[in-house]
Amino acid sequence: MIEARWNGALIARSDDTVIVEGNHYFPADSVDATVLQPSSKTTICPWKGTAYYYSLHVDGAENTDAAWYYPEPKAAAEEIRGRIAFWKGVTIS
Numbered sequence: 492m493i494e495a496r497w498n499g500a501l502i503a504r505s506d507d508t509v510i511v512e513g514n515h516y517f518p519a520d521s522v523d524a525t526v527l528q529p530s531s532k533t534t535i536c537p538w539k540g541t542a543y544y545y546s547l548h549v550d551g552a553e554n555t556d557a558a559w560y561y562p563e564p565k566a567a568a569e570e571i572r573g574r575i576a577f578w579k580g581v582t583i584s
Contacts, residue, residue: 497557497581498549502526509570515583516574532556539568554579
């Protein structure tokens with residue numbers, strides 16, 4: 492079972508993550524949606540497509556743009572559709 496934690500909170504847990512470029516992509520339904528706040532940030536990956544971000548809000552603390560997802564990944568990255576990955580201090584174990 493893979494878990495994502497930040498600021499003392501469990502924010503995602505699944506035994507079905509997909510690893511791409513060293514990042515665990517969790518199924519969206521395994522992520523605690525109450526800690527996600529949509530962000531206006533986007534980035535473009537040449538082979539995955541456009542990434543959209545969430546900021547994490549846990550116990551009054553914010554981790555800006557700490558989660559990302561690809562709503563319409565390119566064909567080469569189809570396996571991450573419907574999945575969310577984390578960084579910026581989020582611990583994956």
